[in-house]
Amino acid sequence: MSAGFVELGKTLKPHHIKGALKAQLEEGYVPSLEAAAAVFIEHQGQKIPFFLEELESGKTWIIKLEGIDDRNQAEQWSRKMLYLREKDLLEGAAPISGLAFDFLIGFHLLDEELGDLGEIIDLIELPQQEMAVLNIEEKEVLIPLHEDLIVEILEAKKQIIMQLPEGLLDL
Known part of the structure; x- marks a missing residue:
């Protein structure tokens, strides 16, 4: 975990053509993600903030982030780690124990x-x-x-x- 951040999951591949991304998310942090002002994607050692436009549930989540509007842009942000600021975590938020897969x-x-x-x-x-x-x-x-x-x-x-x-x- 980086100082001030908690690892939320990882982006996977682009989903369709409008810039959405498939993602693996730690279920225990999803309510915090829905309430947070921004989610952060790690890119070249920096955590870049994005506003969440949409979130669809499933074993593989679909996330749509503001400013990522087509498949090419989404590809640039695929296979990257996702973070939330610790201060954005809701009370009691924690990873769900057990096997992730x-x-x-x-x-x-x-x-x-x-x-x-x-x-x-x-x-x-x-x-x-x-x-x-x-x-x-x-x-x-x-x-x-x-x-x-x-x-x-x-x-x-x-x-x-x-x-x-x-x-x-x-x-």
């Missing part, structure tokens, strides 16, 4: 290069991150569910698309 059990994990790797059958929580458990060729394989590797979560299709490092499945 537990809703992914039963989803199919797709790699951008390799395609469908199989169904996520379980999640394991390790000190630094959560791991998806898959059976690939009768072998239990652990895949790190790190936000930098997640490209998109397609809840309606029950799919998570990831960009896995080369050689990860060879371990």
Whole structure:
């Protein structure tokens, strides 16, 4: 956490053509986000303020920020960390404990290069991150569910698309 700020989540990919972004948000901070004057996106070491125009709920949230009005602008702000000022947190706001990705059990994990790797059958929580458990060729394989590797979560299709490092499945 940066001094005076709390990590709210991360922007993902642009959503449609009008500048909205998909985002992963810490559920416990959403009421504070809705009440806050501004949300901050980290860019080149700076926290840039944006006014929130719209917020749509879901496992993958859709946020529309003032001044980001088309897909090209949204692309510049994708895959960035989101913050709120600590002073904007509502009383009692806190991260919700538990596994952040537990809703992914039963989803199919797709790699951008390799395609469908199989169904996520379980999640394991390790000190630094959560791991998806898959059976690939009768072998239990652990895949790190790190936000930098997640490209998109397609809840309606029950799919998570990831960009896995080369050689990860060879371990």
